[in-house]
Amino acid sequence: MTQVQWDKHMTHYKDHIKWPASKEDIVKACSGEDVEPEVLQDIKNNLPEGKIFQNPDEVKNFVVM
Numbered sequence: 001m002t003q004v005q006w007d008k009h010m011t012h013y014k015d016h017i018k019w020p021a022s023k024e025d026i027v028k029a030c031s032g033e034d035v036e037p038e039v040l041q042d043i044k045n046n047l048p049e050g051k052i053f054q055n056p057d058e059v060k061n062f063v064v065m
Contacts, residue, residue: 001042001063009035013056020054023047 017029026047030040046063053059 001039001065003064005036005039006060006064009039010056013059017056019056020052022052023049026053026059 012030012034017026021029023043027040027044030043042063042065043059047053047059048062
């Protein structure tokens, strides 16, 4: 995911995901029509299983290339 894609979806990450959140929670929240398939795929591929993320900034460290 690029920084531009991250910035575009930042409101979604803040408003549609209840924090703290697991990878499963984030994928579920991002599986709607408002997130491009390639962005969702980056989330699925790059977030580690079992980690609980406290806020969007923690997610950003794993998905923005």
